[in-house]
Amino acid sequence: MSELDRRILDAIASAAIDEETFNTLAIEIFAYQLRHNAPYAAFAKTFGFSPAHLPASWRDIPAVPTAAFKEATLCTFPSERAALHFITSGTTQGAGGHHYLESTALYDASLLGGFDRFMLPDGARLRYLNLVPDPRERPTSSLGYMMQRVARERGDGRDGWYVHGDELDVDGFIRDLQTACNEHSAVCIAGTAFAFVALLDALAERGRSFVTPPGSRVMETGGFKGRSRHVARETLYAALAQRLSIEPGAIVAEYGMTELCGQYYDSLPSRTTSQRIKAGPPWLRPLVVDPDGREVPRGTVGALRHIDLSNCSSVVAIETEDLAYARDDGFVLLGRDAEAELRGCSLDAEDLDVARR
């Protein structure tokens, strides 16, 4: 493990990271990546940055669009030596992007550190019932890996996996959830939004509902991406709360992506309010920017950028098309503006997806 990795791990282990420490680490990581990540260095050079000329602030680190992970191998080491290799699900442009990580240490520390803060502030040891890809079947799923690590490190050793290929094992889930209820073992049900929609449909068909043990919770992640009908998040949460007897405040949205090691979650205070605020661990910071990449004032809608110190062996600054606006306590995620009315009669990416199916 490098000295830089060790310092990042120390920062992750600390309760907070002050501005100066964050800035120093972010710039050092960027400099390290300029030396060892050739495509990123070439991109950064177009902004005038090189190991000899670094930005003064982490806010000025050039962010790589997520789609670039499909275009180039963006890592600081030979990719064949990767300890972890995740592949994005791929959307309109076909093939997925690749995120290679040199070691598991930073990724594990980052995902567990965030999960502990936002999903387990009570330190509970839960049973993890996972409606996400089983990492034994899909080892390149970052979400599957994340939940496997969480279940292994924080679970009661009796985790279950219910997504196999495109199939949801509803019967297996019902059986295991019923067992947990009978044993009064609190559960964490983790899944994608479309998996929860499918689960709720199946439970409704079977006329099943549960009174989950106290302390149980839900972690919902991801959008719908055309995998099932779209359901408003409020509607989905209300249905989950009703069907599983879980308080809406114990249903938490996680926001992460394959290209990041860290994750955001609904902030603790916002979970009982009408507007969920996304907050991240101290080593992961968001920036909301305009189309020219300039940070916009709080309250102004822009695209989300992420600076993730745990992305040391890939790219420290990632740009997305997700819309958000910043607040003092985090940001409000608006998503991809899918509902925005398009003008004209031209084809768009969504039309093209339909045509390809």
Added chain:
Amino acid sequence: MPKISTSLDVSALRALPARRIASAIADAAERWRDADFPPRVRATTAIEARLGYTTPVVDYALDRLFESITREALSATIIDELGSLEALDGFVEPSGRPKRYARGLDTVVIVSSDTTIGVALAPLVFALCAKCGVVVKDRLDGLISAFLAALADEELAFASAARAASWDGGDAAIEDPLFAQADCVVAFGKDATLQAIRAKLPADTRFVAFPHRASFGYLPREALSDERAAHLWAQRAAVDFLLYDGESCMSLHGLAVERGGAIAPDAFARLFGRAVEETATEFPAGMVSPGRAAAAASYRNLAAFRAATGQGFVLAADCATIAFDPPRDAAPAFLPRTIGILPVDHPTEFVAYVQQHHLPLEAVATTPPLRDDVRAAIIAGGSVRITALGQLQSPPLSRGHGGRPRITDFVRWIDDET
């Protein structure tokens, strides 16, 4: 939501000769060609507010719409499709064939999309030429309502034969009775919207669907014989690209440029970039939603990333993004003022790209004279219109989107064999 009145009375319209109807329509259109005509001024302001396009772009659209509606163009189109204008008035006897009458359908419903400027106008005027009763789903800008008022000023018969109203698409309380009584429904929009409308129609109701489509440019090497010629085509292509911020089905969504000319494709791309900057002063960019702006920025940054790693280059300015030599496995961006330029050796590469991405082509703009292999490639690509660069956004009145006829769908041929 107001109830849509469907009590149309076409008796007065049917009593008029088709020639008189076409003439009255052309007269109304002529008044709308005047940019200071008060209803047009109001419509222009409303369209700008609704769609966010700038005044020059909306003016261009309205000019093209109303300039195309002339007596001559209406007559020529009707004669081309039906043989004569008189066929709409009663039985005519084409030489050697039975007497025939192109009787207009009783009711035509036109569902225009919320995202375009005046697409309902052409079907409206041809349905009226066919003496049909017409209901148009108008947009909030009220362009069609205002044009109908101008028509009624010309000829009172239009007032009882046509209605325009605004309602939310998919409102069953309005649409179900409307569609049930329609003999023909014309609709513009996304596939899902069109499929939903089609599903509501009785089996014998005609359905004329205009789905979203894409257009492309193809620049053969002969057009790149010197910098002057290349600059000319770059300027024309820039107009096709920038109008409607690249969001029309007749916008330039991609441009294939042949290698082998005196001006190489990369040099042409730079000429095109300069032409775009110049043309953008004439047609400034309109308002773009934050999501579309973010997607366009992401496309630009990805192109910059590719360029930094040795794959093509990107010309990015406030007004537009031009990516040279984007990967062939990436479909066109379909984002505001965003285009990829593909260097090709042969038109078959263009066809392969179109087919790889299942692009439903509306038109291909190229340079005359058309080479046989280019024409063959465009046909193979599925386009229904071949035009010159610079003319992409000015289609003739005689053909509808998707290569559809203009008036045939609105008439029922009656043969008298006695």
